[in-house]
Amino acid sequence: MKTPAKSTKLSSKTLRRRAEAQLKTQTEIKQTIPSDYAAKKMIHELQVHQIELEMQNEELKQARIAEKLHYRYTELFEFAPIGYFSFNLKGVINQVNLRGASLLDIERANLVGKQFSNCLTAQDRNKFNRCLAKAFAGDGIQSFEVLAQVGKHKCWLNIEANLGITETDCLAAVIDITDRKRADEELLFQNDEKGKRTDELVIANKELFFQNAEKEKRVGELRVAATVFETQEGMFVTDANLCILRVNKAFTNISGYSGEEVIGQSPKLFNSGRQDKAFYKEMWNSINTTDAWRGEVSNRSKSGDIYAKNLTITAVRDGKGVVSNYVATFRDITTSKAASEKINNLAYFDPLTQLPNRRMLLDSLRHVLTISARSNQHCALLFLDLDNFKTLNDTLGHDVGDLLLQQVATRLTDCVREGDIVARLGGDEFVVLLENLSLQAIEAANKAKKVAKKIIFELAQYYQLNMHRYHSTTSIGVTIFSGNETGIEELLKQADIAMYQSKAAGRNTWHFFNKTMQESIIARADMERDLRKAIEDNQFQLHYQAQVSSSGQTLGAEALIRWQHPERGQVSPFNFIPLAEETGLILPIGQWVLDSACAQLKAWQKNPLTQDLVLAVNISAKQLHQEDFVEQVKATLKRHDINPARLKLELTESMLVENISDIITKMNILSKIGISFSLDDFGTGYSSLQYLKKLPLNQIKIDQSFVRDLITDASDRAIVRTIITMSHSLDISVIAEGVETVEERQYLLDNGCTHYQGYLFSKPVPINEFEVLLKKG
């Protein structure tokens, strides 16, 4: 601490001068100055001296105040409760108050001139030096805590250091914060302890919570166990000796036995006798080795009824691993079993005949193919289709049809060995699968042939269908196979193809499948595909063949369709019309022909040379049997606005077998509006004079098969003459087709046939050629 500056005593000269200066400013003193010089001077001297005295007094007074202040300040400095230090740049103590020295417990005199950092613990010395340097650098007050080595003790000091006013030293206030530090540490420790205790409390809480949860769980488990025991499933518990200890309500419901009736008894009480010893042996084997068994058993209820149940037996072991109990749970599956059997039946059996259905057949075939692949045994697949079944259904009704199917099923089953499969595919189609016929294909075929013959014979026997005695036949296709090289669908197709051959061969017979037959079927499928495309792409054309009178005049023409196939060239109607009829494609084709013919008639109507020509159009059975056939024809006529008298529809004899009354009605309607009818291929079919009379026919066409050998064949001549005579007697005009020679024409003319069609006059030709011929006359 610096000593305050002492009051410097004024020199007498200075004092005199100041007193003189002050006297000049004191007017009241001047007024009292006497006029006498000496007196004046003395008074002046006295006055100056008085002022000098006053000034000295004042100076003394000020010095005393300063001294007092100094001591006060020193007192404050020395006895302040804070240690004050002054350090130089190197950290050497310049000054220190008493508190500072006592903080470090070192005599003040021993501190001044020493490094302060020497009083600190080694680890805090750098910290002190760093902070001191910052203070000297003018970084403001540096506040930091250091640990000082005070004698044998350590003491925490808080230092606040700042650069002094002179900037030559650094002033620092130092306080002992050891107690606070300890209190902090204590607090920290206590907090730590508190934290630890809180953690322990949390753990304890958790443990308690877990214990409660466990308890809850166990209570819940017991509740669940109790509930489970009383579920829909029957349950009983036995001891290790199979003595029943407990049963649940469902047990009583299912078995009919109350708890009292069975507790203490053995489960043998429920035996139905349907399971043999081996069954139980296997069951106990499983329980003894795996502690469980699951399966289906039939048991006897108290009432004596047998019921099926799904049973699970579980062995319960005690802590030592010894079986203490057995728990049996079971469900009555009598109803669900019956239901699943029913479902299975519906899925795999035909409900009408109870025979396996298509799905079951396919499954069986798959199995047979696998077995055959291993054994090399030949098997046979017979595909059956009842002949004219549709007619029976249509005439006597479906109920009667169903009766026939049922009886057929029984007869078929009787025709084959046990193990062979008879299945119904649907409708009137059945399949017979004959297994393990022979290692030799020939022998297998012979055996299959025998079965096929037997089936043909048995199915051809009379059936009693309610009130009706009915005769039916069947067509069979047979394919022989061995191994699994040919797929299931392929085998069915082969047998089907063979069956169609039997149909084509007149029905009521059997045929073996052969490759040629398959090829023709494939060709037919190709043709059908092409025919559909032909309709879409309009690949058809009409050719016209003249119909002439005995004088050679062209009365009209027959429109004959031609198919210009993009790859095959011209396809004959002989090849595609039958297929079109079978597939129904004849309907769009027939309509196209009718439309084209009418369009041609419309064109002819405008020309005097052609306006009287009659155009004959072939109508197929399918077309004629359409319900709206009449409307279609009328609409076509209207669309083209042509005279109906110029249109002639050619029907064939064979078309007149079915629904004759409907045909007559249709013909009559069309006939009334002027359309004429010609009966084609006459003599080749089943001609009944009976219906001939009823039909509104305008013309009969003698089939070319009778004309072809007319000159050489007497019977053809006789037929032709008969047809001509009959036509005349029915007052129907007659035309002969296929007239190729003058002799044929002459014979026909000589016998009264005056209209002809044939190569002698013209082949069927395109319209432009036909019109050229017309012009030529």
Ligand SMILES: Nc1nc2c(ncn2[C@@H]2O[C@H](COP(=O)(O)O[C@H]3[C@@H](O)[C@H](n4cnc5c(=O)[nH]c(N)nc54)O[C@@H]3COP(=O)(O)O)[C@@H](O)[C@H]2O)c(=O)[nH]1
């Ligand atoms: N439903 C429809 N059937 C049609 C249609 N167009 C033809 N057909 C029928 O196709 C069969 C074959 O007809 P096509 O090959 O045209 O044969 C006809 C004539 O070309 C042939 N013919 C005529 N004259 C002679 C002859 O002197 N010699 C000889 N070898 N053949 C001759 O006869 C067939 C005429 O048949 P038809 O109808 O019976 O008068 C045939 O059955 C056609 O009916 C059609 O558009 N729709």
